[in-house]
Amino acid sequence: MTLEDKFDKLSMHDNREDREHVNTQILDKFSDKIKTDELSFSRGKTNKDKANRATVENVLDPRTMRFLQALMNRGIISDFNGCISTGKEANVYHAFAGSKQPNNHNELKNDDNSDVEKSNNSEEYPEKREEYAIKIYKTSILVFKDRERYVDGEFRFRNSRSQHNPRKMIKIWAEKEFRNLKRIYQAGVIPVPKPIEVKNNVLVMQFLNRGDGFASPRLRDYPYKDREEIYYYYYNMIADIRLLYQVCQLVHADLSEYNTLVHKDQLYVIDVSQSVQPEHPMSLDFLRMDIKNVNFYFEKMGIDIFSERLLFQFVISETLPNFQGDMRSLPDLMDYIKKNLIVKKTVEDEAEDEVFRSLYLVRNLNGLEERDFDRFTEGKFDLLKSLLAHDNEKNFSNSYDKNINEFDDDDGDDDGNSDDDLEEDSDEGTDEEEESGEDEYSDEEEKILKGKKYEDKDEKKQRKQEAKEAKREKRKTKVKKHIKKKLVKKTKSKK
Numbered sequence: 001m002t003l004e005d006k007f008d009k010l011s012m013h014d015n016r017e018d019r020e021h022v023n024t025q026i027l028d029k030f031s032d033k034i035k036t037d038e039l040s041f042s043r044g045k046t047n048k049d050k051a052n053r054a055t056v057e058n059v060l061d062p063r064t065m066r067f068l069q070a071l072m073n074r075g076i077i078s079d080f081n082g083c084i085s086t087g088k089e090a091n092v093y094h095a096f097a098g099s100k101q102p103n104n105h106n107e108l109k110n111d112d113n114s115d116v117e118k119s120n121n122s123e124e125y126p127e128k129r130e131e132y133a134i135k136i137y138k139t140s141i142l143v144f145k146d147r148e149r150y151v152d153g154e155f156r157f158r159n160s161r162s163q164h165n166p167r168k169m170i171k172i173w174a175e176k177e178f179r180n181l182k183r184i185y186q187a188g189v190i191p192v193p194k195p196i197e198v199k200n201n202v203l204v205m206q207f208l209n210r211g212d213g214f215a216s217p218r219l220r221d222y223p224y225k226d227r228e229e230i231y232y233y234y235y236n237m238i239a240d241i242r243l244l245y246q247v248c249q250l251v252h253a254d255l256s257e258y259n260t261l262v263h264k265d266q267l268y269v270i271d272v273s274q275s276v277q278p279e280h281p282m283s284l285d286f287l288r289m290d291i292k293n294v295n296f297y298f299e300k301m302g303i304d305i306f307s308e309r310l311l312f313q314f315v316i317s318e319t320l321p322n323f324q325g326d327m328r329s330l331p332d333l334m335d336y337i338k339k340n341l342i343v344k345k346t347v348e349d350e351a352e353d354e355v356f357r358s359l360y361l362v363r364n365l366n367g368l369e370e371r372d373f374d375r376f377t378e379g380k381f382d383l384l385k386s387l388l389a390h391d392n393e394k395n396f397s398n399s400y401d402k403n404i405n406e407f408d409d410d411d412g413d414d415d416g417n418s419d420d421d422l423e424e425d426s427d428e429g430t431d432e433e434e435e436s437g438e439d440e441y442s443d444e445e446e447k448i449l450k451g452k453k454y455e456d457k458d459e460k461k462q463r464k465q466e467a468k469e470a471k472r473e474k475r476k477t478k479v480k481k482h483i484k485k486k487l488v489k490k491t492k493s494k495k
């Protein structure tokens with residue numbers, strides 16, 4: 001009997017006693033199919049509540065089983081197979097596609113990106129059934145404790161009332177990953193597994209297959225053929241970070257050799273649940289962390305790396321055209337990246353990166369607290385100023401006039417070209433939450449603005465102008481009071 005048959009045979013009643021029985025029955029049914037090393041589940045000792053929440057491998061509790069069953073009933077998945085990975089936050093399983101295409105299948109077709117589409121399709125294995133990776137977020141509470149900071153300050157998840165309920169938080173988390181995945185997939189500039197469906201803590205996506213039934217390797221496990229290939233993936237990664245930021249309007253926030261898979265000679269980005277939009281108050285900190293981690297790994301692999309500070313500028317610079325070449329071509333990548341970045345060589349370069357790592361990053365002057373202004377004027381933020389996206393253009397062209405000139409003839413018009421689509425995507429499903437808390441932040445904001453006494457007139461004028469614009473776009477930029485407090489507290493404790 002297949003697993004699907006087993007699911008079909010389970011009858012779900014509303015009767016409470018029956019449900020207790022059924023829940024236990026589900027666990028009994030599947031306990032032989034599932035490794036239970038992490039948790040020994042003893043039926044005799046559990047009361048009803050515990051049985052309802054009891055998990056196998058920390059993820060397969062009866063509720064999750066029901067969501068899986070729903071996906072099977074709807075024909076989205078068929079066989080639910082073994083575990084590909086058991087991680088801190090989620091387990092990933094393998095499944096075959098069911099008889100029906102999911103609702104969003106057509107929606108997710110991306111005609112503009114034949115390259116990505118081609119590599120996402122299993123054209124090389126047409127005889128095989130489509131395979132899915134099913135990521136199931138752990139319902140255990142502790143793991144999700146520190147996750148709020150990635151959702152806090154996210155415009156798309158603003159006003160979410162569920163942030164203190166761990167179960168609901170997990171649902172938000174899975175949805176966040178799904179939406180980020182969808183956004184990247186639709187933008188079509190970076191290969192990612194095709195998102196299929198999300199239901200509560202269960203996310204279904206395309207399974208990246210090595211070709212022999214095994215998952216494609218993580219970059220960490222990839223057996224590089226030669227040094228050139230290491231460079232190829234380093235440059236690929238750098239171009240990805242920039243495209244992710246500029247085109248998809250996202251910072252990965254956990255980018256590393258563990259969260260990238262090598263599939264059909266391309267770097268696929270995965271695990272985007274924690275990715276945030278550039279508007280997120282901590283997006284630049286996350287970006288800096290991503291760059292540091294990527295650099296750390298590739299330096300270990302023995303190749304020349306670029307300075308973290310320059311990479312950071314490279315990613316956020318609005319003056320450079322986005323990469324237009326073939327991601328699979330090392331010469332194209334080299335051409336693009338080497339023109340814009342300088343290899344890190346000297347002790348001074350390293351010292352500069354040290355300083356860079358310790359900087360307190362903000363997006364624009366409006367985001368500075370009063371005390372930051374003090375430090376700013378005392379000269380403690382001299383490097384910071386050059387890192388502000390606002391001033392980046394000047395800074396970049398000063399340092400690299402020569403390189404920039406080479407791009408002068410390019411139209412460079414590719415930045416944000418898919419913004420409209422993306423914005424639509426980012427707003428979806430949150431309408432009903434938009435009403436409340438409209439002016440919650442403005443008083444606070446006003447106080448901060450009045451407190452900045454140390455500027456000269458022009459600066460003040462410019463800041464006020466910016467503040468006006470910022471207010472106009474309040475709904476996009478608003479950070480709620482309680483979130484702001486938390487951030488300020490966090491910064492205080494860092495000092």
Ligand SMILES: Nc1ncnc2c1ncn2[C@@H]1O[C@H](COP(=O)(O)OP(=O)(O)OP(=O)(O)O)[C@@H](O)[C@H]1O
Binds near residue numbers: 090092
């Ligand atoms: N679409 C996919 N196709 C093939 N393998 C995948 C896919 N998605 C995830 N995996 C495998 O599952 C592993 C874990 O996935 P992911 O990084 O998304 O989860 P995670 O919760 O971050 O796990 P961890 O805590 O271990 O990082 C990946 O390293 C990869 O090996």
Ligand SMILES: [Mg+2]
Binds near residue numbers: 087258259271
């Ligand atoms: Mg991961």
